[in-house]
Amino acid sequence: MKVAILGGGPAGLYAAYLLKRQNPNAQIDLYEQNAADVTFGFGVVLSDRALEFLAADDPETHDAIVRDLEAWKDITIRHQGQSIRIDGVGFTAVGRLRLLQILQQRARSVGVEPRFGVTVKSLDELADADIVVAADGVNSLVRRTHAEEFGATVTYLNNRFAWFGARRTFNTLTQTFRETPLGHFNAHHYRFSPELSTFIVEVDPETFQSAGFERMDEDASRLLCQNVFAEELEGAELICNRSIWRQFPIVHNDRWSVGNRVLVGDALHTAHFSIGSGTRLAFEDVIALAKAVGEHPNSVPDALAAYEAARRPILQKLTHAANTSAEWYEHFPEHMRLAPWEFAMSYISRSGRLDRERLRRMSPHFVQAYEENSLQGTG
Numbered sequence: 001m002k003v004a005i006l007g008g009g010p011a012g013l014y015a016a017y018l019l020k021r022q023n024p025n026a027q028i029d030l031y032e033q034n035a036a037d038v039t040f041g042f043g044v045v046l047s048d049r050a051l052e053f054l055a056a057d058d059p060e061t062h063d064a065i066v067r068d069l070e071a072w073k074d075i076t077i078r079h080q081g082q083s084i085r086i087d088g089v090g091f092t093a094v095g096r097l098r099l100l101q102i103l104q105q106r107a108r109s110v111g112v113e114p115r116f117g118v119t120v121k122s123l124d125e126l127a128d129a130d131i132v133v134a135a136d137g138v139n140s141l142v143r144r145t146h147a148e149e150f151g152a153t154v155t156y157l158n159n160r161f162a163w164f165g166a167r168r169t170f171n172t173l174t175q176t177f178r179e180t181p182l183g184h185f186n187a188h189h190y191r192f193s194p195e196l197s198t199f200i201v202e203v204d205p206e207t208f209q210s211a212g213f214e215r216m217d218e219d220a221s222r223l224l225c226q227n228v229f230a231e232e233l234e235g236a237e238l239i240c241n242r243s244i245w246r247q248f249p250i251v252h253n254d255r256w257s258v259g260n261r262v263l264v265g266d267a268l269h270t271a272h273f274s275i276g277s278g279t280r281l282a283f284e285d286v287i288a289l290a291k292a293v294g295e296h297p298n299s300v301p302d303a304l305a306a307y308e309a310a311r312r313p314i315l316q317k318l319t320h321a322a323n324t325s326a327e328w329y330e331h332f333p334e335h336m337r338l339a340p341w342e343f344a345m346s347y348i349s350r351s352g353r354l355d356r357e358r359l360r361r362m363s364p365h366f367v368q369a370y371e372e373n374s375l376q377g378t379g
């Protein structure tokens with residue numbers, strides 16, 4: 001069997017590893033336009049149980065990733081100068097580049113040598129493959145080539161975000177909200193190594209306009225954001241890595257494969273970064289794909305149909321949660337009118353899936369402190 005994998009992000013690299021591990025005779029060609037040590041962004045969070053699914057089936061990869069994880073148990077919400085801890089919402093984080101390097105090493109360990117620095121320009125270049133795995137991310141060439149057959153749609157959220165890093169660490173994943181004369185700012189910040197943190201700044205369209213970000217280069221934007229969040233940064237610098245302002249794309253496909261071409265990861269779906277699940281979804285997609293290919297060794301159409309049937313219902317739940325969370329952020333300046341404790345409750349309840357009793361079991365200290373504050377009428 002000959003498999004062409006387009007893209008050397010988490011989905012492509014892990015697909016290469018799994019497919020080769022289960023079928024050592026398969027020829028796996030993985031194409032990645034970037035060099036091996038280049039990527040966008042900084043660190044990514046994984047929920048504290050996000051890697052459990054790897055532990056049983058692939059302890060080597062699990063252990064290699066876990067060694068590099070930063071971990072914490074609470075979220076901190078900063079609003080109107082107050083810091084509120086929400087306990088019981090554990091997360092871990094890893095540098096995106098570090099994660100890719102681990103996955104590159106795993107792919108090599110089974111004999112797949114990714115072809116870095118190769119941009120696939122047309123799918124004709126992959127015509128002799130039995131399966132083409134589209135792990136080519138949010139701007140997928142495969143999806144664009146067959147947009148109509150996939151029933152593909154890409155819609156953009158209104159807010160703008162820029163993905164910076166910070167040369168300092170934070171104790172927990174922190175969501176900071178600031179109202180300034182320029183408008184409303186939010187930062188998602190958390191450490192992903194002993195020295196560095198991710199620092200994603202999000203603004204509503206009005207703030208994007210009034211701050212003049214449209215006319216600024218990366219460095220000017222960086223300096224302005226550094227200034228807005230000076231208190232949190234405590235003198236540390238923000239740093240850039242292709243930290244341009246973007247609108248988050250919501251990718252959806254009615255069908256997941258066309259002929260022998262199959263979508264996985266961000267090429268198939270996106271999940272807003274506020275729920276920190278895109279990387280895990282990418283892993284889970286390719287685990288399901290490899291399983292389906294293993295169970296239908298003689299029929300690519302059957303394998304691809306089985307992959308979609310098994311994975312679609314699970315994915316729908318998560319993308320719904322991600323879209324609900326994204327919707328809350330789309331209105332964050334309105335939520336900021338709430339006093340700090342009400343605001344924190346609005347934040348943690350934003351998925352609509354946590355009633356008070358579930359929340360109490362998950363975050364007992366937070367709920368108790370919230371109720372005490374409500375009784376005192378201090379908001």
Ligand SMILES: Cc1cc2nc3c(=O)[nH]c(=O)nc-3n(C[C@H](O)[C@H](O)[C@H](O)COP(=O)(O)OP(=O)(O)OC[C@H]3O[C@@H](n4cnc5c(N)ncnc54)[C@H](O)[C@@H]3O)c2cc1C
Pocket residue numbers: 006007008009010011012031032033034041043044045046118119120121135136137138140141161163200264265266267271273275276277278279280282
């Ligand atoms: C601001 C932000 C924060 C995020 N935070 C988190 C987080 O905290 N936790 C989390 O789990 N997820 C997070 N994500 C999402 C996560 O980054 C993605 O879901 C994940 O990277 C998807 O993996 P992928 O392999 O499908 O795609 P990608 O990682 O995008 O990889 C696709 C690869 O394909 C390559 N490629 C594309 N086209 C071609 C071509 N024609 N030829 C050759 N190569 C090609 C690209 O160079 C790229 O390396 C975040 C995303 C954003 C934007």
